[in-house]
Amino acid sequence: MKHATLRQLKVFESVARNLSYTRAAEELHLTQPTVSIQLKQLTDIVGFPLLEQIGKRIFLTELGKELLKVARATFDNFSRFEMLVSDIKGVKAGKLRVTVITTAKYFVPRLLGSFYKRYPGIEVFLTVTNRERVLQRLANNEDDLYILGQPPEHMDVHAEMFLENPLVVVAACDHPLAGQTGIPIGRIAEEPFLMREQGSGTRLSAQRFFGDRGMQLKIRMELGSNEAIKLAVAGGLGIAVISAHTLALERNSEELSILDVEGFPIRRQWYLAYPAGKQLTVVSSAFRDFLKEESRAVANRYLAGIPGFLPVMSNTDLPE
Amino acid sequence: MKHATLRQLKVFESVARNLSYTRAAEELHLTQPTVSIQLKQLTDIVGFPLLEQIGKRIFLTELGKELLKVARATFDNFSRFEMLVSDIKGVKAGKLRVTVITTAKYFVPRLLGSFYKRYPGIEVFLTVTNRERVLQRLANNEDDLYILGQPPEHMDVHAEMFLENPLVVVAACDHPLAGQTGIPIGRIAEEPFLMREQGSGTRLSAQRFFGDRGMQLKIRMELGSNEAIKLAVAGGLGIAVISAHTLALERNSEELSILDVEGFPIRRQWYLAYPAGKQLTVVSSAFRDFLKEESRAVANRYLAGIPGFLPVMSNTDLPE
């Protein structure tokens, strides 16, 4: 049976439907002998007659009926698959699996949301996890795209920057430094700091920033989440360095204030990454384009107005 | 997609399962380049990658997973079909459609019953109808086999005799002729006869029998069924010529008696028929053999003991 060809099945289906070799030949734009031969081959492979001729009329044998079912099921499967292919081509179907580093959760869901709205046929899966797990998933090719704060080294990865990720100093609104301009770095370094645990990219960047200037931060507390840090800062327990995106929702609240510190914001970027050899799916590719396009607007909307921050990207879209 | 080959699907399935071209090549007893090429062709046909290679590892793309489903479904269908073929070959599956003329209903069901018991996997369909419909179904190739009392002429049919069908004269047990031996035909012809309607094969035979001898029967009543005739005969309304098989169940009853009339029983036969060009299915062929074999036993069991009847068939099986 594995020696049968789809061609034979196709011809058989036509003959079975028309109950005529000649008619089938016409339908398939073949000569009648060609149909005869294809059918003979198929019959030889099966070992039993599929058709019988009584007088001039042609009938399907029991086996013929069964094979017809098989043939039709097969062609149905194929055409369903072909439809899927063309849907995927038109981004009307497909899956998008994105894994992002924890800090990115403040703006990625919003973007995925609008992306999904533009392509309602697709399925979106978002995983939010720490850097280590992101890199692990990247290495295991578990997702389509990855978003993180610094591109992995020692790994063959294609990474591209798509959005600024400025780190700012925040304090409670009633903090003495709130509202001041051009605060010297040395002044800030004296304040008690609230920090994420060791290994946090933000913490690393902040410590390097002060370290490079010969200062060491006084860390009062380590907290497990950005939310906790913001609450603690608002509660007056200290000041903190956090990603401006983290403030997206609180920007206009009365509780936190971004301090205008010399040298701040620390410039960091968001990167979109995927394994070097990987050919992006149509959906992934569409999301990549979408991400570049949208992130500019996001940058202008949410990052403008940060003291000392100047977007590098072209400002065709200005904030309202 | 119609240009894909089953070979390509087979190779793809193996690669997808092993996630390795080399392993797949080993499994299929091919060289690795062959696998590469087959897969490349399939990928070109689909138009999108089915597999992706990240570093040294191979992954299925979303489309690859879908195609794998299609491939597996296809092969499953084929192997199910192959199982059906081999079941049919071993008469463990299949259908048997038999159409018989009304009179044959007295012994065919019994035979079909034992046939079914021997081959429990098959499905049996029995149609009982009049001669006209039998011939019609034969012409339309609606069934596998046909049983009738005289082979059709003016029709390209293969027919073979398989059983004697003696026509006997029956009377009520208390009829004056009951028990007498060597009753002259002339004596019988005086009796009032009960007959099936015009067109009945039995009636035709009986009338021809007496006509050939220059006699004409006195027909008292026409009745629509053999059962009605038997009841009427038992009730003393007259005598009748009927097939001995019709008496199969009543043979030992006290109501009817077979008369020992000169020249009786009229010899008729049962024929098995099917369209000339038709190649019998395995099941049909098995039933044909079964029929020949069993009908001898039936003949001996039910037809022996009919006054004046001498089976033509060899009597290796003697009646108990």
Add this chain to the structure above:
DNA sequence: GTAAACGATAGATATTTATCTATGATATAT
């Protein structure tokens, strides 16, 4: 850094295949 493993590619070849035209056999219709 070197070796081993893996997949891609090139080039060659024998086989199979798909197809045609021409013709023959058979059955139905006129």
Add this chain to the structure above:
DNA sequence: ATATATCATAGATAAATATCTATCGTTTAC
């Protein structure tokens, strides 16, 4: 009885297919 329609078969041919060996470029592992 003849013509027509239908399917089977034979013979020919161009195309494709399936496969191999040999070799190359990468990636991983030691």
